[in-house]
Amino acid sequence: xxxxxxxxxxxxxxxxxxxxxxxxxxxxxxxxxxxxxxxxxxxxxxxxxxxxxxxxxxxxxxxxxxxxxxxxxxxxxxxxxxxxxxxxxxxxxxxxxxxxxxxxxxxxxxxxxxxxxxxxxxxxxxxxxxxxxxxxxxxxxxxxxxxxxxxxxxxxxxxxxxxxxxxxxxxxxxxxxxxxxxxxxxxxxxxxxxxxxxxxxxxxxxxxxxxxxxxxxxxxxxxxxxxxxxxxxxxxxxxxxxxxxxxxxxxxxxxxxxxxxxxxxxxxxxxxxxxxxxxxxxxxxxxxxxxxxxxxxxxx
Amino acid sequence: xxxxxxxxxxxxxxxxxxxxxxxxxxxxxxxxxxxxxxxxxxxxxxxxxxxxxxxxxxxxxxxxxxxxxxxxxxxxxxxxxxxxxxxxxxxxxxxxxxxxxxxxxxxxxxxxxxxxxxxxxxxxxxxxxxxxxxxxxxxxxxxxxxxxxxxxxxxxxxxxxxxxxxxxxxxxxxxxxxxxxxxxxxxxxxxxxxxxxxxxxxxxxxxxxxxxxxxxxxxxxxxxxxxxxxxxxxxxxxxxxxxxxxxxxxxxxxxxxxxxxxxxxxxxxxxxxxxxxxxxxxxxxxxxxxxxx
Numbered sequence: 001x002x003x004x005x006x007x008x009x010x011x012x013x014x015x016x017x018x019x020x021x022x023x024x025x026x027x028x029x030x031x032x033x034x035x036x037x038x039x040x041x042x043x044x045x046x047x048x049x050x051x052x053x054x055x056x057x058x059x060x061x062x063x064x065x066x067x068x069x070x071x072x073x074x075x076x077x078x079x080x081x082x083x084x085x086x087x088x089x090x091x092x093x094x095x096x097x098x099x100x101x102x103x104x105x106x107x108x109x110x111x112x113x114x115x116x117x118x119x120x121x122x123x124x125x126x127x128x129x130x131x132x133x134x135x136x137x138x139x140x141x142x143x144x145x146x147x148x149x150x151x152x153x154x155x156x157x158x159x160x161x162x163x164x165x166x167x168x169x170x171x172x173x174x175x176x177x178x179x180x181x182x183x184x185x186x187x188x189x190x191x192x193x194x195x196x197x198x199x200x201x202x203x204x205x206x207x208x209x210x211x212x213x214x215x216x217x218x219x220x221x222x223x224x225x226x227x228x229x230x231x232x233x234x235x236x237x238x239x240x241x242x243x244x245x246x247x248x249x250x251x252x253x254x255x256x257x258x259x260x261x262x263x264x265x266x267x268x269x270x271x272x273x274x275x276x277x278x279x280x281x282x283x284x285x286x287x288x289x290x291x292x293x294x295x296x297x298x299x300x
Numbered sequence: 301x302x303x304x305x306x307x308x309x310x311x312x313x314x315x316x317x318x319x320x321x322x323x324x325x326x327x328x329x330x331x332x333x334x335x336x337x338x339x340x341x342x343x344x345x346x347x348x349x350x351x352x353x354x355x356x357x358x359x360x361x362x363x364x365x366x367x368x369x370x371x372x373x374x375x376x377x378x379x380x381x382x383x384x385x386x387x388x389x390x391x392x393x394x395x396x397x398x399x400x401x402x403x404x405x406x407x408x409x410x411x412x413x414x415x416x417x418x419x420x421x422x423x424x425x426x427x428x429x430x431x432x433x434x435x436x437x438x439x440x441x442x443x444x445x446x447x448x449x450x451x452x453x454x455x456x457x458x459x460x461x462x463x464x465x466x467x468x469x470x471x472x473x474x475x476x477x478x479x480x481x482x483x484x485x486x487x488x489x490x491x492x493x494x495x496x497x498x499x500x501x502x503x504x505x506x507x508x509x510x511x512x513x514x515x516x517x518x519x520x521x522x523x524x525x526x527x528x529x530x531x532x533x534x535x536x537x538x539x540x541x542x543x544x545x546x547x548x549x550x551x552x553x554x555x556x557x558x559x560x561x562x563x564x565x566x567x568x569x570x571x572x573x574x575x576x577x578x579x580x581x582x583x584x585x586x587x588x589x590x591x592x593x
């Protein structure tokens with residue numbers, strides 16, 4: 001192997017690899033073109049969002065062409081949208097719904113994955129696949145039996161009812177991530193010391209294993225948190241009062257406005273308001289958002 | 301030693317999750333099988349068992365074939381195009397480019413938006429006369445009176461698929477980028493020394509090492525595509541005609557608009573089998589590829 005590469009090197013005396021020439025017009029041109037290409041692609045990708053931002057910053061009766069970017073800077077549309085979607089309440093509702101759901105998902109999924117990762121038997125393998133299989137079933141399909149189930153259990157339709165579905169639907173992917181991580185990332189030896197010290201299973205899991213799961217917990221919080229925060233479907237099913245609506249559901253009140261150009265300024269302000277909390281979270285916690293996505297994929 | 305440390309009582313840890321999962325997911329799914337042989341309308345207390353009439357009606361009617369073909373087009377296009385674009389973006393933003401961290405963050409932004417917001421924004425982009433694309437073409441002096449992305453039978457489906465790709469490509473890209481970080485530098489160096497050009501490096505060194513990322517991205521977008529519901533629901537209502545009716549949107553419409561829950565359940569069972577079959581076959585195929593690569 002080694003000799004092969006050296007032979008290749010000798011046959012092809014190309015010094016361009018390491019030594020840097022003082023000036024190379026071709027390379028510079030290539031680099032500039034590449035840079036331009038990236039800028040063009042990014043611009044195309046983001047144009048809709050830029051126009052939405054610019055239009056949202058106009059007063060509601062400014063009906064000039066949206067392509068004249070940023071020709072007015074006013075928060076009047078934001079004020080209207082803010083009131084129409086009851087932004088304060090909706091934001092609070094979203095935070096509460098997402099926080100409770102994600103907390104439950106983390107606790108339930110981490111615990112459930114522990115036996116699936118540690119016990120090597122046909123049963124545990126079955127359990128693992130049984131959870132994973134739930135990923136392919138869309139919620140829209142089973143909605144009516146789900147609602148019947150919730151009714152027959154006597155659970156009232158409140159603003160917290162969707163939490164049941166958020167937790168349930170997050171289990172397949174979360175247990176998949178946790179099980180994979182425990183199998184490959186948490187050696188059994190770390191538990192033996194605790195076992196010898198006489199710690200029971202419960203304490204061993206929460207004091208020894210769970211703290212080692214932080215990377216994958218971040219991943220679960222981010223991936224599941226984003227979908228729960230953005231979901232409108234289960235919210236739409238269980239919540240009917242606007243005072244109980246989280247942000248995406250409040251957006252449904254604007255349905256139809258996208259066909260009506262005179263409503264765009266307010267509609268786009270509402271869109272920006274709806275996206276703002278996650279955008280702010282993303283800008284501060286970027287490395288967790290990006291890292292969280294890839295924990296599962298790199299560990300395989 | 302091992303068996304005393306890892307006791308079977310550990311299984312109790314799965315109880316809370318299992319309770320939720322069985323009650324609110326598995327049991328309702330089994331109810332679908334029951335409803336699929338009834339004339340249940342979704343809210344009345346009584347219903348009759350009508351055998352396989354629902355299935356027969358579905359196989360004789362046009363909805364089933366139409367929704368399956370729309371769903372398969374949706375899935376294939378979004379998987380193939382989404383992965384190619386995501387890979388291209390990842391390769392591009394893995395090169396030595398000024399501000400690539402910034403560009404990476406920017407391309408991730410659309411994934412943070414709720415499907416509702418994305419649907420609203422793209423309805424504006426596609427709108428005839430005063431929408432974004434139409435006004436752009438106006439400015440360039442290109443006639444666009446006949447251009448109606450969401451209103452024409454031939455383009456509506458592809459237009460919403462494009463939105464799906466736009467929303468998800470950030471995730472695909474991030475997963476490919478992570479995969480690219482695992483490609484060892486000395487392997488690339490060795491390839492270069494052996495005289496590989498950019499294309500050969502990609503084909504014979506990077507792609508085989510990206511096998512895991514490809515499997516993950518393909519599986520995720522496959523499931524996403526087969527479950528497609530959001531954009532037909534928000535942007536087109538399945539129209540014009542039935543041209544953007546995906547399986548799940550058809551089920552939803554049948555159950556809630558037409559109040560034929562029995563028939564919708566039958567369609568649900570068929571979709572369920574289809575989704576499982578397609579996912580299983582492609583995961584098996586990719587696993588085999590991954591091992592041989």
